[in-house]
Amino acid sequence: MPLLEVEGVSKAFGSLKAVDDVSLAVEAGEIFGIAGPNGSGKSTLFNVITGIPFGPDRGRIRFDGTDIQARSGNGIARLGLARTFQRETSFDGLTVFENALIGAGYGKPGRRAAEARSRAVEALEFVGLSSPAFGRLAGELSVFDRKCLMLATAIATEPRMLLLDEPASSLTKPEIETSIGLIRRTAERGITVVLIEHVLTFLMSLSQHLLVLNQGRVLAAGEPKSVIADPRVVEAYLGTRRSAA
Incomplete structure (x- = not known):
């Protein structure tokens, strides 16, 4: 069982979907990377996982098998x-x-x-x-x-x-x-x-694993070398013209 499981998590501010249906799993003992251009929802994802300063609008978050999406920030920290x-x-x-x-x-x-x-x-x-x-x-x-x-x-x-x-x-x-x-x-x-x-x-x-966010959604995930070679990731970071070049 993964130590951290995030399933279909979303967070919106008015019409802006800062985190949009994001899922991921982190195994105990690994270093898991999250990348993305500025404004892609990375820090907001951390906010909703930890409950600081807010939780998700919807979705499920489990830490070591315990649902934490409705817990307070200090309650999550003490887990x-x-x-x-x-x-x-x-x-x-x-x-x-x-x-x-x-x-x-x-x-x-x-x-x-x-x-x-x-x-x-x-x-x-x-x-x-x-x-x-x-x-x-x-x-x-x-x-x-x-x-x-x-x-x-x-x-x-x-x-x-x-x-x-x-x-x-x-x-x-x-x-x-x-x-x-x-x-x-x-x-x-x-x-x-x-x-x-x-x-x-x-x-x-x-x-060991890398996930890339763009505009609040998961753009690519997996082994780091494969992820950064993904044309969608290249385009998100460099733009269409640089990607083609």
């Missing part, structure tokens, strides 16, 4: 499904350590304080934020370090699956390479990863 966001999201007025500590407590309500602190420290060190950074305000960090903090806060919840929304955006080439290694190590921890990017080369370096 072991966490996410990051396209923009660097943190509590800027709190320290790096305090941000990670919130994740540790949010993921496991009732956890003892000492255990939560230990979990927060481990998550921060895992992403490369060492103890000298723990006391810095999150709002003072660089873009890359804020992305690392967002990942650490999510990992501190002890997720079984982690949804990453464009982790490479606004990063330099060396930072992107570091990010690729960090995502691989995250998967090696036993965390299943679903990854959004519109940069296909980033997804190709990580994903």
Whole structure:
């Protein structure tokens, strides 16, 4: 049984169908990539899967066999499904350590304080934020370090699956390479990863399976090399003339 199953999920805003009858299945332990041009519905799909800030209009979502489409965002997170966001999201007025500590407590309500602190420290060190950074305000960090903090806060919840929304955006080439290694190590921890990017080369370096969205619908899905060779995918990214060339 797949760890995550999405069946016929749709979300509309007025007449705009942001997600239109999307289905996918993610197996435990894999890195699953989702691509698509800007505005194709990728982030909205993450929103409806995680219930943050809204669920689907219709369709079914199962996580480890449990229906979650009607659950709250915090209820879904406590089942072991966490996410990051396209923009660097943190509590800027709190320290790096305090941000990670919130994740540790949010993921496991009732956890003892000492255990939560230990979990927060481990998550921060895992992403490369060492103890000298723990006391810095999150709002003072660089873009890359804020992305690392967002990942650490999510990992501190002890997720079984982690949804990453464009982790490479606004990063330099060396930072992107570091990010690729960090995502691989995250998967090696036993965390299943679903990854959004519109940069296909980033997804190709990580994903075992790839799904491409366009205008809210599934355009292609399958083995990454086959998907990016699909003429419909080429046209969606490059346009008809470039596709013909």
